[in-house]
Amino acid sequence: MAKINWYKYASPANFYPLAGKLIPWFAIPAAILFVVGLYVGFFVAPTDFQQGDAYRIIFIHVPAAWLGMFLYVLMAAYAGIGWAFNARLASMMASSIAITGAMFTFLSLATGSLWGKPTWGTWWVWDARLTSTLILMFLYIGFISLQAAIDDPRRADKAGAVLAIVGVINVPIIYYSVQWWNTLHQGATIRILGKPTIAGPMLAAMLIMLAACWLYSVAVVLIRLRTIIVEREHAAATMSEARA
Amino acid sequence: MNGRSWSDFLSMGGYAFYVWGSYLVALLAIGGEVALLLRRKKALLERTGGTIDKEVGNK
Numbered sequence: 001m002a003k004i005n006w007y008k009y010a011s012p013a014n015f016y017p018l019a020g021k022l023i024p025w026f027a028i029p030a031a032i033l034f035v036v037g038l039y040v041g042f043f044v045a046p047t048d049f050q051q052g053d054a055y056r057i058i059f060i061h062v063p064a065a066w067l068g069m070f071l072y073v074l075m076a077a078y079a080g081i082g083w084a085f086n087a088r089l090a091s092m093m094a095s096s097i098a099i100t101g102a103m104f105t106f107l108s109l110a111t112g113s114l115w116g117k118p119t120w121g122t123w124w125v126w127d128a129r130l131t132s133t134l135i136l137m138f139l140y141i142g143f144i145s146l147q148a149a150i151d152d153p154r155r156a157d158k159a160g161a162v163l164a165i166v167g168v169i170n171v172p173i174i175y176y177s178v179q180w181w182n183t184l185h186q187g188a189t190i191r192i193l194g195k196p197t198i199a200g201p202m203l204a205a206m207l208i209m210l211a212a213c214w215l216y217s218v219a220v221v222l223i224r225l226r227t228i229i230v231e232r233e234h235a236a237a238t239m240s241e242a243r244a
Numbered sequence: 245m246n247g248r249s250w251s252d253f254l255s256m257g258g259y260a261f262y263v264w265g266s267y268l269v270a271l272l273a274i275g276g277e278v279a280l281l282l283r284r285k286k287a288l289l290e291r292t293g294g295t296i297d298k299e300v301g302n303k
Contacts, residue, residue: 038267042253053256057266064270100277107273111266118262216274220281227285234292 012089012229019222027219033212041205048202057115058202062189063210065108067217068136069171071101075143076168079161091157092232094164095147096224100217102140109133120184128177129185132170139167153232 041059048055075097082091112130113123124130143160150156178187189206256263 047257052259054259054262056256056263060266060270103273103277107270110269110273114262114266114269118259220277223285224281227281227288230288230292234288 010087010089012092012233015089016226016229019226023219023222026215026222030212030215030219033208033215037205037208037212040201040208045201045205051119054115054118055202057111058189059205059209061108061111061115062206063213064104064111065133066210067213068101068105068108068133069174071097071104071217072136072139072164073168073171075101076161076164079157079164083158083161088154088157088232089229091154091161092225092228093221094157094160096221096228097217098140098143098147098160099224100220102137102144104213104217105133105137105140109137116184125184127183127185128181129174129183132174132177135170136167136174139163139170143167153235 037059041056045056047053075094078090078097079094081087082089082094109130112133116125117123143163146163147156147160150159177183178185254260
């Protein structure tokens with residue numbers, strides 16, 4: 001068996017072509033699963049006896065909320081690795097994840113608001129789940145603007161890493177907020193331990209949409225990572241040319 | 245659809261604004277992210293003289 005030198009791919013220049021080859025393997029299944037998930041969600045899953053058709057927002061709301069949280073933890077982990085081991089590629093990965101994570105967090109807040117109005121009678125309440133998710137959104141925005149404000153990329157990476165790691169504490173707060181505090185927000189639909197509270201095609205549609213969002217995230221994060229690699233290498237090359 | 249008519253389906257049992265609104269927002273958010281990303285990539289290609297792959301990949 002040929003031995004693969006995995007350390008080789010820790011270098012941006014070596015990872016670049018690999019990332020390029022991986023992108024279609026995530027982008028194409030993502031597109032297919034979005035179509036399948038929406039089909040099952042709208043044409044197979046029955047109308048809910050309590051919420052009527054309003055519940056169909058769940059197929060985008062829950063995957064968006066999950067990815068908003070999950071991508072934050074992933075971003076903080078990469079930022080931390082980049083900082084602790086001086087690994088440039090890991091830091092670039094964190095910067096790339098931030099934008100997709102912010103997009104999904106925004107989407108979970110927007111669709112939650114559109115779901116809250118018909119079911120709770122209000123677009124927004126300052127309860128634990130909603131407020132902690134809003135804080136998550138601000139953490140992403142803080143990370144992105146902090147990095148944008150610092151010219152030296154490695155210093156920007158370090159500053160971002162500190163913010164990202166401190167902010168991780170917010171993720172378990174969001175997750176458990178529905179158990180710890182009294183809230184309008186319903187409990188978890190799918191639990192880590194125990195049975196899910198929905199069944200059949202409803203659950204299937206949600207899981208397919210979750211897989212689609214996940215594959216989509218990998219694809220866009222890799223495309224953005226490639227542009228970040230070139231942007232930084234190009235900036236470094238132009239700088240050294242100017243000095244010569 | 246489960247045997248419902250199209251108009252019944254589109255009205256989403258009276259929740260059309262909220263349900264279709266949610267998916268419209270999703271389309272705009274995801275489509276917007278992809279559009280911005282492709283624009284960033286295109287701008288980069290122009291800056292580096294259309295050699296994004298040569299720039300890093302084939303050194």
